[in-house]
Amino acid sequence: MNATKLSVNLNKVALIRNSREGNYPDVTTFGQICLDAGAHGLTVHPRPDQRHIRPGDVFALSDLVQQHPGIEFNIEGNPNAGALGDYPGFMTLVRQTLPHQCTLVPDSNEQLTSDHGFDLTRSGDALRPIIEELRELGCRVSLFMDPDPAQIDLARAVGADRIELYTGPYAAAHKAHNSEMHKLLDQYRYATEHARDIGLGVNAGHDLNLDNLEQFLHIPGIDEVSIGHALTVDALTMGMATAVHAYLRLCHHQ
Ligand SMILES: CC(=O)[C@@H](O)[C@H](O)COP(=O)(O)O
Numbered sequence: 001m002n003a004t005k006l007s008v009n010l011n012k013v014a015l016i017r018n019s020r021e022g023n024y025p026d027v028t029t030f031g032q033i034c035l036d037a038g039a040h041g042l043t044v045h046p047r048p049d050q051r052h053i054r055p056g057d058v059f060a061l062s063d064l065v066q067q068h069p070g071i072e073f074n075i076e077g078n079p080n081a082g083a084l085g086d087y088p089g090f091m092t093l094v095r096q097t098l099p100h101q102c103t104l105v106p107d108s109n110e111q112l113t114s115d116h117g118f119d120l121t122r123s124g125d126a127l128r129p130i131i132e133e134l135r136e137l138g139c140r141v142s143l144f145m146d147p148d149p150a151q152i153d154l155a156r157a158v159g160a161d162r163i164e165l166y167t168g169p170y171a172a173a174h175k176a177h178n179s180e181m182h183k184l185l186d187q188y189r190y191a192t193e194h195a196r197d198i199g200l201g202v203n204a205g206h207d208l209n210l211d212n213l214e215q216f217l218h219i220p221g222i223d224e225v226s227i228g229h230a231l232t233v234d235a236l237t238m239g240m241a242t243a244v245h246a247y248l249r250l251c252h253h254q
C-alpha cells in the first residue's frame with residue numbers, strides 16, 4: 001500500500017480566530033501542532049474577502065515552514081483574484097512567500113467554497129503564462145480538476161506538474177450511501193491512472209474526512225491529500241494532534 005502525504009488546511013482555524021478581535025486561536029501555533037503531530041505539509045486558501053486566512057497568516061506560516069526542512073507549504077487560490085481592499089492579490093502573495101506548491105483553483109471571489117475543477121478548454125490559454133511564472137519562481141503547480149481525462153490532458157498541455165482531484169462529489173455520494181459512489185470511484189481511479197501515465201502527480205481534496213478517506217485511498221497513486229474542514233471539526237472532540245494522527249493512519253503513515 002503506498003503512503004499518501006497529508007497537508008493540513010488551516011482555513012477553519014483562521015475562521016474561528018476572525019470571529020473575534022485578537023489572535024485566538026493563533027493559526028501558526030496550530031500549524032506547529034500539526035507539524036509536531038507528523039503532518040507533511042500545511043495548506044491555506046486565502047480568499048480575497050479574507051473570511052479566514054489573511055495575508056499575515058500566509059507570511060507567518062511561510063516562516064514556520066521554512067524552519068522545518070522537508071515540510072511543504074501549499075497555497076491554494078484563483079491566480080486571477082487581484083487586489084481587493086488590503087488583500088494584495090493571489091499572485092502578489094505567492095511571489096512574496098514562494099510556497100513549495102501552488103494549487104490553482106477556479107473559484108470566484110464570492111464562492112462559499114470550491115465546488116468544481118478548471119475547464120481548461122476555456123481557461124487554459126490564460127493559465128499558461130501564470131503556470132510558467134510560478135514554475136520559474138520554483139513552485140510546483142497543481143490544478144484543481146474534476147476527474148475528466150480530456151481535461152487532465154489539457155492540464156499537462158498547459159504545463160502543470162500535478163492535478164488536485166476535486167473530491168466533493170465523492171464525499172457527497174459516500175455520505176448519502178449513494179450507488180453513484182462506486183461509479184465515481186471508478187472515474188477517480190481512471191483519472192488518477194491517466195494523470196500518472198502522462199506524467200502528472202495527483203493530489204486530492206475537498207470534504208475528505210475520517211469516514212470517507214480510507215475508501216478513497218484504495219485508489220493507488222494519490223501523492224497528497226489536503227484536509228481542513230473535517231479535520232478541524234474532529235479536532236474539537238479529539239484535539240488537533242490526535243486528529244492529525246487519525247488522518248495519518250488512514251494515509252498509511254502510522
Ligand atoms: C480547493 C479546495 O477544495 C479547498 O481549498 C477548499 O475549498 C477549502 O476552502 P474553504 O475552507 O474556503 O472552504
Ligand SMILES: NCC(=O)COP(=O)(O)O
Pocket residue numbers: 009043076164204205206207208226227228229230231
Ligand atoms: N484542497 C482541499 C483542502 O485544502 C481542504 O478542503 P476541506 O477539507 O476543507 O474540504
